[in-house]
Amino acid sequence: xxxxxxxxxxxxxxxxxxxxxxxxxxxxxxxxxxxxxxxxxxxxxxxxxxxxxxxxxxxxxxxxxxxxxxxxxxxxxxxxxxxxxxxxxxxxxxxxxxxxxxxxxxxxxxxxxxxxxxxxxxxxxxxxxxxxxxxxxxxxxxxxxxxxxxxxxxxxxxxxxxxxxxx
Amino acid sequence: xxxxxxxxxxxxxxxxxxxxxxxxxxxxxxxxxxxxxxxxxxxxxxxxxxxxxxxxxxxxxxxxxxxxxxxxxxxxxxxxxxxxxxxxxxxxxxxxxxxxxxxxxxxxxxxxxxxxxxxxxxxxxxxxxxxxxxxxxxxxxxxxxxxxxxxxxxxxxxxxxxxxxxx
Numbered sequence: 021x022x023x024x025x026x027x028x029x030x031x032x033x034x035x036x037x038x039x040x041x042x043x044x045x046x047x048x049x050x051x052x053x054x055x056x057x058x059x060x061x062x063x064x065x066x067x068x069x070x071x072x073x074x075x076x077x078x079x080x081x082x083x084x085x086x087x088x089x090x091x092x093x094x095x096x097x098x099x100x101x102x103x104x105x106x107x108x109x110x111x112x113x114x115x116x117x118x119x120x121x122x123x124x125x126x127x128x129x130x131x132x133x134x135x136x137x138x139x140x141x142x143x144x145x146x147x148x149x150x151x152x153x154x155x156x157x158x159x160x161x162x163x164x165x166x167x168x169x170x171x172x173x174x175x176x177x178x179x180x181x182x183x184x185x186x187x
Numbered sequence: 188x189x190x191x192x193x194x195x196x197x198x199x200x201x202x203x204x205x206x207x208x209x210x211x212x213x214x215x216x217x218x219x220x221x222x223x224x225x226x227x228x229x230x231x232x233x234x235x236x237x238x239x240x241x242x243x244x245x246x247x248x249x250x251x252x253x254x255x256x257x258x259x260x261x262x263x264x265x266x267x268x269x270x271x272x273x274x275x276x277x278x279x280x281x282x283x284x285x286x287x288x289x290x291x292x293x294x295x296x297x298x299x300x301x302x303x304x305x306x307x308x309x310x311x312x313x314x315x316x317x318x319x320x321x322x323x324x325x326x327x328x329x330x331x332x333x334x335x336x337x338x339x340x341x342x343x344x345x346x347x348x349x350x351x352x353x354x
Contacts, residue, residue, distance in 0.1 A: 022291055022300050022307055022332040027234045030331035033260060033306040033340065034228075036353050038205070060227040061201075062239040063319025067194045070237070070323065072229040093200060124189055133189050139200040140189055149316045151325045152230025156237065158318045164197035165189035173200065175353075186203050186342070186353040 036175035036186040039102055042071050043131050044082040044089040046110065051123065051132045053115050054079040055106030057176055058154070059091065067161040069143060072154040078110040083157055087145045090126055091159070092134035095171035096185035102174055103181060128163035138171045139164065203342035203353040206269055209238050210298050211249040211256040213277065218290065218299045220282050221246040222273030224343055225321070226258065234328040236310060239321040245277040250324055254312045257293055258326070259301035262338035263352035269341055270348060295330035305338045306331065 043053045058072035069091055073079050083089050094102050104119045116123060122135035126142050133140040143159025150156075175186040210220045225239035236258055240246050250256050261269050271286045283290060289302035293309045300307040310326025317323075342353040 021302055021335045022304070023335050024294060024330065024332050027308075027328055027331040030306045030308065030333050031228070031234070033333055033338075034205075035340075036203070038201075058227045058229060060225045060237065060239060061198070062225060062323055063321050064241075066319050067198070068319045068321075070227065070239070070318065072227060072237070074231075127191060135188055137189070139197045141194075141197065147316060147318065149314060149323070149325070151237065151314065152233050152235045152327070154230050154235075156229055156316070156323070156325070158316070158323070160319070161194055163191065164194040165191050166197050166200055168188045168190050171200075173202075177354075187344075 046082040052110035053105040088129040092137040094174040099183035208259045213249040219277035220272040255296040259304040261341040266350035
């Protein structure tokens with residue numbers, strides 16, 4: 021049976037929620053990673069993925085500038101990197117310089133892959149749509165990669181940025 | 188270390204993937220549920236959610252007609268309902284008539300809630316955006332509900348529509 025309650029309470033039932041790390045280069049050519057929970061697949065043919073980024077975030081500028089981004093699925097042992105990339109701003113922090121997280125060059129776009137991630141998807145920007153306090157960016161996946169070792173994805177498992185494997 | 192592979196293989200690393208059931212009424216006033224994995228939150232203030240629906244699906248018509256929809260988080264014991272609602276078309280099936288799934292009236296929009304779900308969110312349609320073979324619908328959440336009993340969400344845990352709790 022359902023009981024009406026405030027949205028802020030109801031949305032606490034969403035966990036576990038997937039975590040991705042999106043990376044786009046800024047005007048200075050610096051790769052800027054951001055940790056996001058708000059992402060989904062949006063097309064099968066061609067493969068496309070969407071991310072929702074808060075309007076205030078530096079990543080808005082980097083994605084608009086480079087018109088491409090990678091989406092990495094961090095592995096369950098990358099919680100510290102995900103927390104760091106999600107809590108600092110690329111406006112005043114070179115995140116990859118300040119946090120030790122191995123990267124590799126992307127193959128089809130000018131961005132980087134997360135070397136230890138479960139998978140990485142290289143996307144070219146297709147559309148952006150305003151949605152409340154966020155911008156939805158849709159990218160077409162033009163190149164895909166997985167880890168040579170089997171890894172589990174990282175999830176937010178409970179409120180308060182509790183991160184870990186889903187199972 | 189990353190290895191480039193085909194998208195179809197790489198995307199198999201996405202699991203567990205959340206499952207929601209979206210419901211919108213058609214022109215005949217019939218509530219039509221569809222099971223979706225492609226959904227995300229897109230705004231905090233106001234709260235907004237997005238779903239991606241295949242262009243060929245009947246739900247496109249129902250959402251465009253009623254300009255509102257509910258998003259339910261099915262509980263982990265609703266796998267059979269999720270499979271049924273995700274495999275039949277509302278064009279030729281009255282899904283709620285053919286599968287025993289308790290519903291309640293929505294409070295703020297003309298749709299229904301899933302009585303046994305973890306939570307239900309009533310949304311008014313804000314925007315729609317084309318993305319490849321899908322349409323992204325964004326709805327503003329104007330009324331929220333949770334189950335009076337504690338429940339776990341349902342996830343697709345592996346390819347081939349394997350459904351269950353994430354942990």
